[in-house]
Every structure is written in C-alpha cells, then in structure tokens.
Amino acid sequence: MRTYRIILLTVIILWSCKEKEKRLPILGERQAIQVEKDGKVVTDTLYHTIPAFRFINQDSVEVTEKTFEGKIYVTDFFFTTCPSICPKMKQQMLRVYEKYKNDDRILLLSHSISREDSVPVLRAYAKKINISSKKWHLVTGKWNDIEQMAKMYFVTVTEDKNEPGGYLHSGHFALIDKQRRIRGIYEGTNPKEVDKLLEDIDILLNETP
Amino acid sequence: MRLPKSVLAVFPVLFFIGLLLGNLFFFKTQEQGQKLYAQHCASCHMEKGEGLANLIPPLAEADWLAQNPEKVACIIRYGQTGEVRVNGKTYNHPMPANLQLSDTEIHNITNFILSNFGNKVSKRTFEQITKDLRTCH
Structure with a gap:
C-alpha cells in the first residue's frame, strides 16, 4: 500500500x-x-502592434506589411555608409540570414535611414553582402516615414551632423510575430544577444497561437 | 682605474631597470594600438580583422598589407575610395577618414595591424610613418 x-x-x-x-x-x-x-x-487586451507601411526594396519592389503576412521577421535600421555600428550589425544579421536561409516562415527587413541610400545603392550593397531580396529586404522611403517606423520598433533614429556619417541611431534588432507584435529586442552589435535572438526565433516559430 | 664594488653592483640593477622600462614602453604602445583599433577600426574591420563579406576587406592575413605597408598610415588618416584587391577579392566601398588621430596614434594602430591578425609585416618606425603621412595623396 505504501509503495503505491x-x-x-x-x-x-x-x-x-x-x-x-x-x-x-x-x-x-x-x-x-x-x-x-x-x-x-x-x-480583451490590445497589444502594441506595428502599423501599415509602404517602402521600396533593393529590387525596386514595393514592401508593405502584406509582404510579411503570415511570417515572423527581424528588423533593424542602418545605412550603407555608416562607419560606426552598422557593419557589426550586418555581420550579426548575416548569422540570422544564414541560419534561416531556407526557412520560408521568417524574413528580414533592414530600413535605411540615409537620404543617400537610393535603390541602386541598396542593390549594390545587397550584392556585396551576397543576400537575396526573397529573404532580406533592404528598404528606403520618405525619411519621415522611416523615422516614424523606427519609433514603432522602439529604435531611435535622428539626423545629426556631428555624428560620423551624419545620422544617429541605435543598433537594435526587433523580433516581430505574425500578429505584428514585438516579441524581443536585441543589441544587434553583440554576438551574445544575437545568440539569444536565434534561440527566441526558434521559440517563436514553435509557439502555438 | 678600479671602481669600488658597491658601484659595480649598481650596473646590473640599472640594466634590469632599463629592460623593464623598455618592456613597459613596448607593451604600452602595443596596448595603445590595440585600444585605438577597437575604438576606430573594429566596427568595420571587426575584432579579428576579418572584414565583412565582399563589402569590407579583411586585415587578417592580408596580402595587400604585406605589399603596401607604406600606404597604411595615409588610408587610416584620409580614408579610401575606389577598388582595392585583397587576398584575391576585389572590394569597393568607401572608407571614412580619421582626421582626429595624431601621428603617434596612427603609428601605433599601423604597427598593431601589421603585427597582429596573422600579419607578419615588419613594424614601421615613427620616422617612416611621418614620412608616409607627408606623401599622402
């Protein structure tokens, strides 16, 4: 009896x-x-949700919130001639790109904050870091629209002539779910934080709705 | 002339003090080079000098450095545009200038790069660096 x-x-x-x-x-x-x-x-609870947007990518294709329908995505803000934190951010984002290259459930979105980054400039940059627009969109648009979107992702973007490159921005990566809610924010220049991002992406992909 | 023993005993002590100071100086410049590299170069050329894809050329084991050590100082100070071929790959992405760096700082960064990341290029003297910097174009 006791054993039972x-x-x-x-x-x-x-x-x-x-x-x-x-x-x-x-x-x-x-x-x-x-x-x-x-x-x-x-x-019911209303969460902070990324609003609709309309930008243009390195292949001159329009990119909107519909592009990311049914997908999760990682996003950041950068510019091609940025001499401070951007190359490190791109090195780390490339890790995400390589890991999920063949996984259709996830996309990447990098917004340029420089007025000089036209579509041809973005296209040349994409070619140099060897990425496909099927997976990773480098987008440009009206500066004010980009700045407004940055706020939505809790990223700071300002124009500052005293900064190297002329712009000041934070190097965060934001992880967005299928309902366009922010599920994580990571320091994009820190490999350890990006390790965490890679783990979190897997958790998010396996979440039941 | 014979020196008293107590005076003779001072020589080895002086010798070691000299050695110590020399070492301190050497490590200090090496350390400054490393610090300055981390501050001004690593965000693009990366911590281990690996560069970025086909965008930013590597400094690690770079044949270009062995072939053009006299151009390094000018590029650090004034940046660079146009094509550059490193280890068989062509890169074309502008590098910004670093006008705020002094000759001494550029000297230390140059030697840090030339003797680290698998590079074994002979170090440049301060005189060589100032001469390099006078002939930039």
Whole structure:
C-alpha cells in the first residue's frame, strides 16, 4: 500500500513538473478594451502592434506589411555608409540570414535611414553582402516615414551632423510575430544577444497561437 | 682605474631597470594600438580583422598589407575610395577618414595591424610613418 502511494505521489509530482510551453513576452504598452463576442461584452487586451507601411526594396519592389503576412521577421535600421555600428550589425544579421536561409516562415527587413541610400545603392550593397531580396529586404522611403517606423520598433533614429556619417541611431534588432507584435529586442552589435535572438526565433516559430 | 664594488653592483640593477622600462614602453604602445583599433577600426574591420563579406576587406592575413605597408598610415588618416584587391577579392566601398588621430596614434594602430591578425609585416618606425603621412595623396 505504501509503495503505491509513493508511486502515485511521484507520478503527480512529475506531472506537475512537466515543462510548460515556452513563450516569448509581448513587448510595449497594452490596453484593455471591451469587445463584443458571441453577444457578450468581454475584456480583451490590445497589444502594441506595428502599423501599415509602404517602402521600396533593393529590387525596386514595393514592401508593405502584406509582404510579411503570415511570417515572423527581424528588423533593424542602418545605412550603407555608416562607419560606426552598422557593419557589426550586418555581420550579426548575416548569422540570422544564414541560419534561416531556407526557412520560408521568417524574413528580414533592414530600413535605411540615409537620404543617400537610393535603390541602386541598396542593390549594390545587397550584392556585396551576397543576400537575396526573397529573404532580406533592404528598404528606403520618405525619411519621415522611416523615422516614424523606427519609433514603432522602439529604435531611435535622428539626423545629426556631428555624428560620423551624419545620422544617429541605435543598433537594435526587433523580433516581430505574425500578429505584428514585438516579441524581443536585441543589441544587434553583440554576438551574445544575437545568440539569444536565434534561440527566441526558434521559440517563436514553435509557439502555438 | 678600479671602481669600488658597491658601484659595480649598481650596473646590473640599472640594466634590469632599463629592460623593464623598455618592456613597459613596448607593451604600452602595443596596448595603445590595440585600444585605438577597437575604438576606430573594429566596427568595420571587426575584432579579428576579418572584414565583412565582399563589402569590407579583411586585415587578417592580408596580402595587400604585406605589399603596401607604406600606404597604411595615409588610408587610416584620409580614408579610401575606389577598388582595392585583397587576398584575391576585389572590394569597393568607401572608407571614412580619421582626421582626429595624431601621428603617434596612427603609428601605433599601423604597427598593431601589421603585427597582429596573422600579419607578419615588419613594424614601421615613427620616422617612416611621418614620412608616409607627408606623401599622402
């Protein structure tokens, strides 16, 4: 009898220890809203969501929020002649690119913050770092639109003549889910943070909705 | 003339002090070169001098450095545009100038690069560097 109890107890303990599915946090401000569901008013949470956008990529193709429909993506802000942190960011983003090169569930999006980065400049840059626009979009657009989008991803972008290259920006990578919510922010110049990003991407890909 | 023993005993001590100071000087310049590299060069040429894809040429085991050590100082100070061929690959991406660096700082960075990352190019003297910098175009 005692043995049975011990076995039962062990089973219960082990059951309760069963690892919960890992989920990433949802970042940004949230709001409680009242929505009508099946004729009843219920409270729902409204998360910080990336709004619609319209930019143009290295192949002169329009890139909008629809491009990323049903996908998760990693995004950052850079410019091709940036002498400070960008090459390191690109070195690290290339790690993400190489790892998920053949995985259609994920895309990369880099916004240029320089007015000089025209489509041909972006195309030449893409060629030099040997990337395909099927996976990684380098986009340009109206400067104010880019700056507004940066705020949405919690990235700082300003024009500053005293900075090397003429622009000041933070080197963060943001991980965005299928519902266009921010699920992680990483220092794009730090290989350890990018290790974490690679782990988080796998968690996000395996999350049940 | 015979010197008293106590005076003779001072010589080895002086010798070692000299050695110590020499070492300190050597490591200090090496260390400054390393620090300056991290500050001004590593963000593009990377910590181990590996460069970036076909965009930024490597400094590690770079044949170009062995062939053109006298051009390094000018490129550090004034940057570079146009094509450059390193280890069989052609690169064409502008490098910005670093006008804020002094001759001494450029000397230390140059020697740090020439003797690290697998490069075994003979170091340049300060006189050579100042001469290199006078002939930049």
